[in-house]
Amino acid sequence: MKTILYIIQKEFKQIFRNKGMLPIIFVLPLLQLVILSNAATFEVKNIKFGYIDNDHSSTSRALIEKFNASTYFDVLTDFTSEANASSAMLEGEIDVVLEIPRHFARNLQKEKYVNLGVTINAIDGAAAGVENVYITQIIQSYNKNIRTDLAQISDAQIQPVYIDTIPLFWYNETLNYKTFMVPGILVLLVTMITLFLSGMNIVREKEIGTLEQINVTPIKKSQFIIGKLFPFWVIGMALLSIGLIIAKIIFDVPMVGSLLLMYVYTSIYILVILGIGLFISNFTDTQQQAMFIAWFFVVIFILMSGLFTPIESMPKWAQIITEFNPIKYYVEVMRMVMLKGSGFMDILPQLIKTLVYAIIMNGLAVWSYKKTT
Secondary structure (H helix, E strand, O other), X not given: OHHHHHHHHHXXXXXXXXXXXXXXXXXXXXXXXXXXXXXXXXXXXXXXXXXXXXXXXXXXXXXXXXXXXXXXXXXXXXXXXXXXXXXXXXXXXXXXXXXXXXXXXXXXXXXXXXXXXXXXXXXXXXXXXXXXXXXXXXXXXXXXXXXXXXXXXXXXXXOOOOXXXXXXXXXXXXXXXXXXXXXXXXXXXXXXXXXXXXXXXXXXXXXXXXXXXXXXXXXXXXXXXXXXXXXXXXXXXXXXXXXXXXXXXXXXXXXXXXXXXXXHHHHHHHHHHHHHHHHHHOOOOOHHHHHHHHHHHHHHHHHOOOOOOOHHHOOHHHHHHHOOOHHHHHHHHHHHHHHHOOOHHHHHHHHHXXXXXXXXXXXXXHHHOOOOO
């Protein structure tokens, strides 16, 4: 026990002695949390909007005003022809072009039906899909209002029938995307910092030659590994604490569930990441090699964790692979506990899988670590 405490004390002194590492460990990740949580969003705003009004009626102008009043569209210009609009979209000056046909108002009155042409720049398919939804909603709203205005006198006694939906949004009533992203970004930072630090720590001992000296001492393999990894476990828990404070103060993210439950799960999850970092360090000789391999795996884990894109939208084979992704479970648990108020039984499947993952990875790490006596 004294040996473990000695190694832990040595590691903490070594960490805090390096003044250049402290900002990297504590300051930069928190800045990333603030910046990424504001920048990482699927909301599409400031859509550059142009239109071709071939009708020039009060009815067509009212439709344009609908788009002008929207907070998502910047109505920039009125094109005189389709060729001019296409040229502007080719140059990247316009994202969406709405074409209103001739006799737009007259056809609405007589035929109660008219076609509108909408051209969307779909280089970014996801953004184009969102823009299409916005446009459809505005046109439907306009269509609902124009029915009564264009009704014939003979139809005045006929009351139109409407079906209204009243949505009720659970867990994120304001539809604030930061509420969804902040827990995921916090998972990302805790994972990356603990993985990189643990992965490079033992490799650094190899580079400076102290690992060989430690290997010939009577220190047991388990004592050495526990003493080496425990400081980074503490750092991971500290990052979580500071991140949760920032999430609440700056982003006002609701924390409906139990903080204790989040810490219990995180304490097990960090063991998984530390085991992966140690396993990587056992097969690398330089810090650059360890960083490259850790980065290779962490990018795959993050992109397939459901942090940015829904797992349900992935191909079936990819969904099967995500079952072996520990970051996926941490993202799920953080969002479940923080936003839904999930309890212990709700996260029990993720907890069991993470615990098994921790035992396997740390077992492999200890087994692969070669200590000479």
